[in-house]
Amino acid sequence: MTSTTRLTAAQALVRFLAAQYTERDGVRRRLIGATWGIFGHGNVAGLGQALVEYGDLMPYHQGRNEQSMVHAAVGYARQSNRLSTHAVTTSIGPGATNLVTGAALATINRLPVLLLPGDVFATRPADPVLQQLEVPHAGDVSVNDCLRPVSRYFDRITRPEALIPSALQAMRVLCDPVDTGAVTLALPQDVQAEAYDWPEDFFAERTWRVRRPGPDPVELAAAVHAIRAARRPLVVAGGGVHHSRAEDALAELAESTGIPVASTQAGKGSLRWDHPQDVGGIGHTGTATADQLARTADLVIGVGTRYTDFTTASGTLFTGAGVRFLNLNIAPLDSHKLSGLPLVADARGALEELTEALLLHEHGVDPAYVAEYTQDKERWEQRVDACFEAGDPDVRPTQPQLIGALDAVVDETDIIVNAAGSLPGDLHRLWRTRSRDQYHLEYGYSCMGYEIPAAIGVKMAAPDRPVWALVGDGTYLMMPTEIVTAVQEGTAIKLVLVQNHGYASIGGLSESVGAERFGTAYRFRSEDGAYTGAPLPVDLAANAASLGMRVLRAKTVRDLRACLAEARDADTPTCVYVETETADTLSGAPPAQAWWDVPVAETATRSSAVKAREEYDRHVSTRRRHL
Ligand SMILES: Cc1ncc(C[n+]2csc(CCOP(=O)(O)OP(=O)(O)O)c2C)c(N)n1
Ligand SMILES: [Mg+2]
Numbered sequence: 001m002t003s004t005t006r007l008t009a010a011q012a013l014v015r016f017l018a019a020q021y022t023e024r025d026g027v028r029r030r031l032i033g034a035t036w037g038i039f040g041h042g043n044v045a046g047l048g049q050a051l052v053e054y055g056d057l058m059p060y061h062q063g064r065n066e067q068s069m070v071h072a073a074v075g076y077a078r079q080s081n082r083l084s085t086h087a088v089t090t091s092i093g094p095g096a097t098n099l100v101t102g103a104a105l106a107t108i109n110r111l112p113v114l115l116l117p118g119d120v121f122a123t124r125p126a127d128p129v130l131q132q133l134e135v136p137h138a139g140d141v142s143v144n145d146c147l148r149p150v151s152r153y154f155d156r157i158t159r160p161e162a163l164i165p166s167a168l169q170a171m172r173v174l175c176d177p178v179d180t181g182a183v184t185l186a187l188p189q190d191v192q193a194e195a196y197d198w199p200e201d202f203f204a205e206r207t208w209r210v211r212r213p214g215p216d217p218v219e220l221a222a223a224v225h226a227i228r229a230a231r232r233p234l235v236v237a238g239g240g241v242h243h244s245r246a247e248d249a250l251a252e253l254a255e256s257t258g259i260p261v262a263s264t265q266a267g268k269g270s271l272r273w274d275h276p277q278d279v280g281g282i283g284h285t286g287t288a289t290a291d292q293l294a295r296t297a298d299l300v301i302g303v304g305t306r307y308t309d310f311t312t313a314s315g316t317l318f319t320g321a322g323v324r325f326l327n328l329n330i331a332p333l334d335s336h337k338l339s340g341l342p343l344v345a346d347a348r349g350a351l352e353e354l355t356e357a358l359l360l361h362e363h364g365v366d367p368a369y370v371a372e373y374t375q376d377k378e379r380w381e382q383r384v385d386a387c388f389e390a391g392d393p394d395v396r397p398t399q400p401q402l403i404g405a406l407d408a409v410v411d412e413t414d415i416i417v418n419a420a421g422s423l424p425g426d427l428h429r430l431w432r433t434r435s436r437d438q439y440h441l442e443y444g445y446s447c448m449g450y451e452i453p454a455a456i457g458v459k460m461a462a463p464d465r466p467v468w469a470l471v472g473d474g475t476y477l478m479m480p481t482e483i484v485t486a487v488q489e490g491t492a493i494k495l496v497l498v499q500n501h502g503y504a505s506i507g508g509l510s511e512s513v514g515a516e517r518f519g520t521a522y523r524f525r526s527e528d529g530a531y532t533g534a535p536l537p538v539d540l541a542a543n544a545a546s547l548g549m550r551v552l553r554a555k556t557v558r559d560l561r562a563c564l565a566e567a568r569d570a571d572t573p574t575c576v577y578v579e580t581e582t583a584d585t586l587s588g589a590p591p592a593q594a595w596w597d598v599p600v601a602e603t604a605t606r607s608s609a610v611k612a613r614e615e616y617d618r619h620v621s622t623r624r625r626h627l
Contacts, residue, residue, distance in 0.1 A: 004197035009160040010043075010050035010187070012196070013116070015203045016167050018057035022083045022175055024210040025245075031174065031208065032114060033076065033084050034059040034460075036069035040091025041130065042118025046192020047089045061489065064481040066090045068453035070102020070182075072482065073113040075417065075450075075457025077106075078440065082180060082243055083210060085112045086457070092118040092189060093131025097143050099184075101447060104150040107181030109266070109444035110239070110331075112174040115151070115184040119144050122158040122188040144186040152181035158188060160196035175208035177243065177346070178331045212244070213330065215345035215353060223343045224357045226326050230299035232369060233259045234290075236282055236311065239266025240304015240329060246348035247436045250303065251275065253355045258365040259301070260373045262290035264311050265424065265443035267304065269433040279377055281428035283311040284596040288383075289376040291593040296320050300338075302327040304347045307337045310443070314597030315623040325626065328354075338626040384430050387588035390557040396581045397557045399423070400589045402498065403430050405557065406468070409564045414466045415440055415458055419450035421472035422505035423498070426589055448472075449479030455493040456486050466568055468494045473522065474503050476540055480547065486573040487548035494567045495575040497544060500582045501535040513600045513616070514609030541577035554578040595619045 007015070020031040035058055039048045051060050063069035066088065073086035090096050096117035106113040120132045120142050128134050135141040148154045153173040155166040163185075170183045215223075227233060241250055247270050254261050254277035262282035263270050271278040280287035282294055294300070294317045302325060305311060312318065318325075318338075325340030328350050335342035343350055388404025390397065397405065403426060406416070412435040418424055419442040433439045440458060442450045455469035476497055486493050507520035524533030545551040550572055554560035560578055567574040600616040601609045 003200045005200060005203070006195055006197050008046065008050060008193050008195055009157065009163055010046040010192040011053055012160070012198045012202065013163060013167065013185075014047070014050040014054045014058050017087060017114075018054065019203055019205045020171055021205060021207045022210055023207050024083060024212070027083070028207060029080070029084050031084060031171065032058075032087050033080075034061055035087040035089060036061045036063045036073060037089040038063055038066055038069070038091065038095060040095050040118070042092030042095065042189045043089050043116075043187070043192065044091070046118070046187065046189055047116060049193070051089075062485065063453075064484055065479065066095050066098035067102045068449065068479055068482045070099055070106060070113055070115070071447075071450045071453035072457035072460075074102065074106050074109070074111050074442075075440070075454030076461045077111045077113060077457075078109070079415070079437065079458045079461035081245060082112055082177070084461070085114065085174065087114040087116055089116040090118060092120060093143060096186075097146055100146050100150060103147055103182035103184065105442065105445040105447050105450065107150050107152055109442060110180055110243070112180040113182050114170065114174060115147065115182055117144050117147065117184065117186050118192070119156055119186040119188040121190045123190050142186070144184070147182070147184045147186070150182060151184040152179050153183045154186070155184075156186040156188070157191055160191060160194050164202055171206070171208055175210050177210060212346035212349050213344075215343055215350045219341070219343045220350070220353055220357070222341055223326050223328070223354060226299055226324065226341055227257075227301070227354070227358060228361060228363055231366065232293070232297050232320065233299040233301055233365065234293045234297040235259055235261040235301045235303055236305050237261050237263040237267035237270035237303050238305025239264070240347050241267050241270040242436065244304065244330070244347035246303070246351055247271070249348045249351035249355070253351050253358070256355055257358055257363055258367075258370045260293055262286065262293065264305050264308070265428055265441040268428065268431070268441065269436050269439040272434060273432040276374065279373055280380065283317060284313050284592055284594050285310060285425040285428040286593055287380050287429055288590065288593050289373060289380045291317065292376065293373060294318055298323055300325045302329065302334075302337075302340065303351070304329055306334050308444075309597060312338075313594035315625065316595050316619060318626070319622070319624055323626070383590055384432075387430070387590070393558040394556045396555065396579060397560050398581045398588060399426055399498065400430060401557055402496070402560065402578060402580060403427065405560045405564055406496065407432055408561065409568050410434070410466070412438065414438060414468065415462065416468045416470055417451050417455045417458055418470040419443065419454070420446045420448040420475055421503070422508070423470050423472060425505070425592070427470075429590060448475040451475060452479060452493070452495065453482040453485070455495075456482055456489070456491050459491050459493050466494060468496060470496045471498065472504070473497070473499045473501065473540055480543065483544060483547040483549055483573065491573065492571050493573050494570070495544065495549065495573070496564075497540055497575055497577045499540060499577065499579040504582060509598060512612065513598050514604065514606065514612030516606070516608050541575070544575040544577065549573045549575045551575045551577055
């Protein structure tokens with residue numbers, strides 16, 4: 001007879017999670033490193049009690065907001081190369097639905113996170129309970145059903161023993177390099193506290209091998225053939241290069257063939273910025289070098305990329321005559337995009353096989369092609385130098401100068417975290433990535449508020465490395481609360497808080513699409529009713545200090561350099577607050593090198609919109625469908 005242990009469903013889940021491991025390339029690590037939680041009646045007596053009962057098995061972190069707990073878990077998971085993540089437990093109702101944004105972010109970025117929202121009673125002793133949604137036509141719907149479309153696996157555990165198969169499926173999905181994303185086990189509050197006689201084997205240590213599937217020989221042969229036939233090939237490196245830890249394999253392919261490598265937001269850092277074949281970011285926020293190569297490429301080799309609209313300039317970037325795509329991706333969904341030749345495989349192994357096959361043929365691109373992009377890259381780097389430089393160090397910095405000042409204090413150990421605003425574009429174009437995982441941009445969901453909690457998660461995964469959250473004022477106001485968590489846990493994140501009194505990014509976009517910066521500045525209302533008055537007298541530096549951060553205020557470029565250097569040495573959570581110069585003419589940043597489709601009003605009375613529409617129609621006419 002199998003021996004059993006009598007535990008509540010919540011206790012069993014905690015013991016189960018503490019015994020799960022991943023293994024890849026001979027390295028074994030815990031799958032669920034810790035659990036974040038905010039307690040309410042939906043989880044306090046269930047998972048809350050279980051976490052205190054098994055405090056020795058499962059580390060716990062207190063968060064301030066359910067969404068930001070997911071961001072922290074996601075930051076941790078990405079920094080852990082998807083081999084380890086955190087769980088997040090919430091109450092029912094608002095605590096649970098606060099997870100939805102975080103879940104979407106995790107799933108879109110293909111990063112594993114385990115969500116454990118409480119749910120309404122399975123036994124329905126009193127209907128409705130506090131915070132229960134009543135759906136007149138369906139008795140089995142709860143607010144947690146909002147998590148279904150944003151989860152890669154969803155289950156509601158309405159009997160304790162149903163946890164056994166479901167928990168195993170949940171682990172399978174978390175560890176699957178194709179399927180991974182948010183995994184949700186909704187836990188009715190009565191079931192969490194209900195006892196069951198669990199088979200001991202359920203709690204045995206289990207190791208989930210994260211697979212590296214090799215390429216199909218026919219697909220590989222076709223890929224080699226396509227590369228050998230190409231005169232102007234270009235690699236587009238996406239996040240999959242990092243997830244697979246394929247950076248060295250990609251460098252070897254690039255070095256041995258001379259094929260240049262451009263990168264998406266998620267793929268930046270695949271090669272170091274000063275690697276001869278690195279041509280920087282691609283697409284709407286790309287470098288002139290990469291975008292020019294993209295326009296004339298005859299073969300685009302996507303490696304681990306989803307080809308979002310930012311990468312393809314909304315379908316207008318890859319315009320070379322007869323351009324074709326070769327898509328190395330572990331996910332069949334991505335490998336078939338843009339009617340490409342699919343090469344469905346783990347990036348690292350497949351890149352190694354490609355390199356080997358190409359070496360046999362002594363394949364290399366034309367030296368004239370190498371000379372062309374090398375010179376182009378030199379010219380681009382001079383532009384970057386120019387906008388980093390400060391003519392007068394005693395005035396307010398521009399945003400590129402801020403990036404330049406940060407560039408000057410970091411080394412290859414620093415990690416920068418960012419997601420939304422005008423920084424992602426500037427960073428994609430300008431940042432000089434020094435190590436494979438230095439550039440942590442969440443641009444799948446580009447979620448304002450990701451940065452601070454994610455930096456905490458990154459720092460938990462890389463405690464010895466300086467971790468910088470780069471945050472605009474709008475983003476700060478959306479989600480500053482996890483600063484308290486960093487202070488509480490002694491997580492010495494660094495925050496660069498950029499004050500420009502509103503949404504510089506969306507303001508600029510608004511102007512370009514004929515919406516006249518409407519609703520994008522943080523200013524008082526003027527007599528005419530618009531927000532065009534003086535900037536609001538908010539002091540975000542004082543706000544960060546009030547939450548417990550050490551705050552250094554920088555007024556000039558010179559100050560900023562000193563403050564960043566001081567913050568870098570700090571071993572407590574430290575904020576560098578800086579007001580930036582907003583006049584676009586002074587910023588010196590290179591403009592967008594490629595388009596992005598944001599539809600403009602087809603009819604309007606205001607001339608700004610009419611003009612913007614003419615420009616829009618011109619761009620639309622350049623779109624290519626790759627069939
Ligand atoms: C949660 C969320 N809401 C709205 C948006 C749309 N959005 C993108 S950038 C931005 C403004 C960001 O402002 P700020 O952080 O001050 O950065 P800035 O644009 O000034 O650089 C907005 C509203 C978003 N990305 N995420
Ligand atoms: Mg701003």
